[in-house]
Amino acid sequence: MNDEISRFGAVRLADLPEDLRERIGAIAEKSGFVPNVFLALGHRPDELRAFCDYHDALMERDSGLTKAERELVVVATSAANHCTYCVVAHGAILRVRAKDPQLADLVAANPCGAELDERRRAIVDLALSLTQDSALFGEHDLAAAREAGLSEDEIWDVGAITAFFAMSNRLAHLMALRPNDEFFLMGRVPRQR
Amino acid sequence: MNDEISRFGAVRLADLPEDLRERIGAIAEKSGFVPNVFLALGHRPDELRAFCDYHDALMERDSGLTKAERELVVVATSAANHCTYCVVAHGAILRVRAKDPQLADLVAANPCGAELDERRRAIVDLALSLTQDSALFGEHDLAAAREAGLSEDEIWDVGAITAFFAMSNRLAHLMALRPNDEFFLMGRVPRQR
Amino acid sequence: MNDEISRFGAVRLADLPEDLRERIGAIAEKSGFVPNVFLALGHRPDELRAFCDYHDALMERDSGLTKAERELVVVATSAANHCTYCVVAHGAILRVRAKDPQLADLVAANPCGAELDERRRAIVDLALSLTQDSALFGEHDLAAAREAGLSEDEIWDVGAITAFFAMSNRLAHLMALRPNDEFFLMGRVPRQR
């Protein structure tokens, strides 16, 4: 157990049920480290498994938004929710996916005001409208997204990813989840260094 | 497809993959109807499957909060988020689970002010603090919950259910999801009628 | 005195001055019970009398809005103010007046988002704009109401009823006024049952 990662402690990779150990292990191998969220949710394997399934269904989907756009939704949503873990971790992934060392910081600092091209701005606006006062979400939000060229399928992607991170951000706040050191610099300097 | 249930249409039970058809079918048999959320999420079977898994891991768990207390968390969270589907549907389930025809309406009308016994009040307060401005969530919220006697496991239950419905509420707002007629009266009048 | 109805106690019908006893008695005869608000305000007969006069001038008026529309304004306003007594009591009256067992719950759960026909939506929007941040109320609110076909007289009705329940809701919050049990089921099931 590691109290510095989460208020509710964290398991070690070896303590997870086999299917999760393999699944998270594969992520660790690719990244070079185990993202803390998996160890922190590990005390509830059923919840962790569903979390991973849902995450992958939304973030690894082949059609619809690009992978970079999906991470853009996450960073904007998490910035609006002031979720440190997700801003830092998914900011890193966005830098990598978008091959842009500044985009994540610009969106994190001011999601509603960052200067973005029309499509990205529409994606972020849609995410923010559902993040911040979802009771007011309505036809005008959808109309704006459609006008910027988003398909119904892409709109669903934005909405469902935003909703999923409304959950993730709150889990991270519940745990006071600490981002891994590796995330802070990832994607900021060219690979060869 | 049924546009009156959701902005994004709804599948029929028969259109779902077999595992989901059986799973949702079992719920329908027990309730007497298919709750609309399942048909509305059906156009994305992977997401629906993860949704059901996560929901069940949190709501059907044997230890920790009682089933009525879990529904109380849902109604308080959904009322704060003004989610019509979840307030109406889980209000009905709360009436049934708590065997109380008024509790859901009282919590829905004013979640932060409803007069509840100390344990229920602490559960609802914890849920609301994570629902409404989760960036401010902190040790004082946990301390208040512990002082009211909630265990770490129960605190996790409250937090994780609140987080899950932060997602569900936003999905419902995204879809403008319509509650089934059956929910409105469920649990209001004694069974024998 | 009955502390369970109000923080400031409640009188019995028999304790009221004759004019109020008769007036409230007539309501009780029609409803089958004395709505708690009258007993709770009874310790200040002059204020109760003015409250009843003002209420009736607004809610029993023959021209302008229909009776159901007046109750719709009350439910929307009271939901936005999270006033349990008024949501429950006037939700019941709205069910009866509009002959609709769902409308009140839909408006109460999400007044700004409930799907309503154009006229009802305009009425509720006008009420909410004056309820929530009245300092911003202005010509654009009136223009939207006029465009939906509301006359100046109807606009006044919406505004004045909204204002009156801005008061009533706060009185109920001051008292922690408890709704009568009868209101919860009223108008939900057909009369003959």
Added chain:
Amino acid sequence: MNDEISRFGAVRLADLPEDLRERIGAIAEKSGFVPNVFLALGHRPDELRAFCDYHDALMERDSGLTKAERELVVVATSAANHCTYCVVAHGAILRVRAKDPQLADLVAANPCGAELDERRRAIVDLALSLTQDSALFGEHDLAAAREAGLSEDEIWDVGAITAFFAMSNRLAHLMALRPNDEFFLMGRVPRQR
């Protein structure tokens, strides 16, 4: 009709029903002018009559709060609601009643922060808690008022006056009610001038 006073026009004193003409006439004689609110509400005599009855029951009451304290509640409430008519008109009356040319301006500029003696601060805090987010009003607000020495009767006065001006402020915003010129200077300079 005078459109400059109110969006909904204004009657002349002579156009009012006899009882109201006499009642408002007496106020005009004492003040030297007819406060605009009476002429602006005059198109609905039943509502104006109830408004006057309710106002007098709360503001002319002999026991409980002093008259200056009642006006203090009005100015604090109206400032929080940004109601120009009530801030200007009741600011004037507060200057006269409290024999203090600065108090109203200080409370109007920053009701929650104005430096006041303990009793006045408690009165204003109680009024603001019911004005601004009345759904959160609760025992802690009452406890603070009691600790500052307010009786239950005085607490009711503060609460009921606050509630009444939650209504009045909204009526004034509905009408864009214009304050009479006379109010701006009233109570600022010694009488003999």
Added chain:
Amino acid sequence: MNDEISRFGAVRLADLPEDLRERIGAIAEKSGFVPNVFLALGHRPDELRAFCDYHDALMERDSGLTKAERELVVVATSAANHCTYCVVAHGAILRVRAKDPQLADLVAANPCGAELDERRRAIVDLALSLTQDSALFGEHDLAAAREAGLSEDEIWDVGAITAFFAMSNRLAHLMALRPNDEFFLMGRVPRQR
């Protein structure tokens, strides 16, 4: 030191470095009194000097907005920030500069709703948009200002004055800065009295 002026005390004019003593002395000679802000900031002469330089660069500038319009920006900004010192002091200067005894009170009571001519309304709207949620400030705010005829130079004046008083208002709140008695009546009565 005078604790009644500021939480952090106040210097006497004679205690200031020579350049500031002369500069503030000249203001005192013109006004008939030393505005408290100068004595309260006097414990940090370098900050006071920069404050005066910045203030004069913005408020004494010859081209762009008129002097009355500059004060209008200050009153609107300070009202939105509930800064008692600036509302009272600059309200007085606005009365003098605009030769209008009511304008400052009307703007202070409800900056977003005060009825103003189109140019003044545009100036105040621009100031409020930058005062209240500056992260949302954007092209639509600039477009509205340009449509009302403001030049780029005038827009800068409004924005920079608003920004400067975002600072001044916070300094006054930090100090609980008390307005001089003289400000309350200044500009309310004709000079000859």
Added chain:
Amino acid sequence: MNDEISRFGAVRLADLPEDLRERIGAIAEKSGFVPNVFLALGHRPDELRAFCDYHDALMERDSGLTKAERELVVVATSAANHCTYCVVAHGAILRVRAKDPQLADLVAANPCGAELDERRRAIVDLALSLTQDSALFGEHDLAAAREAGLSEDEIWDVGAITAFFAMSNRLAHLMALRPNDEFFLMGRVPRQR
């Protein structure tokens, strides 16, 4: 003129009056680039000069807060105001001054929730209370700061820096000021690389 830096254009270093050219030139020599804020404010030399004087009086002061603590105040304030330029630029300076590559990102993502030692937490809390709703700033804020050991002089430093950046943040929002590329990576990797 360079429109990409600011909505209002930007001067070149060579276009500034001599004193500012030397002053900004010295900064550029030390940093290796000219921070955009100076070029963007350059169209108003008097304002730029006062801005620099005020900035230096607050940020270069020898006693009171350390230089790193001063930058901490700036990052917290600017994050709360969602000011991209100041978060990115002063985040960089904070990394350098505090010799900590993560602190700025943690504070920027969630200023009110970042885990900090007691003194830093107290500094940030004080800054946020004056940043976010300064009208509520009061003795309880000062008491909390004193309890954490801050002297009156240090409290002034926090308050005055917070106030100055309430201004700077709004100037940056007015201009849509773009951070220099150099800031994004500054202080993230050890110097020798």
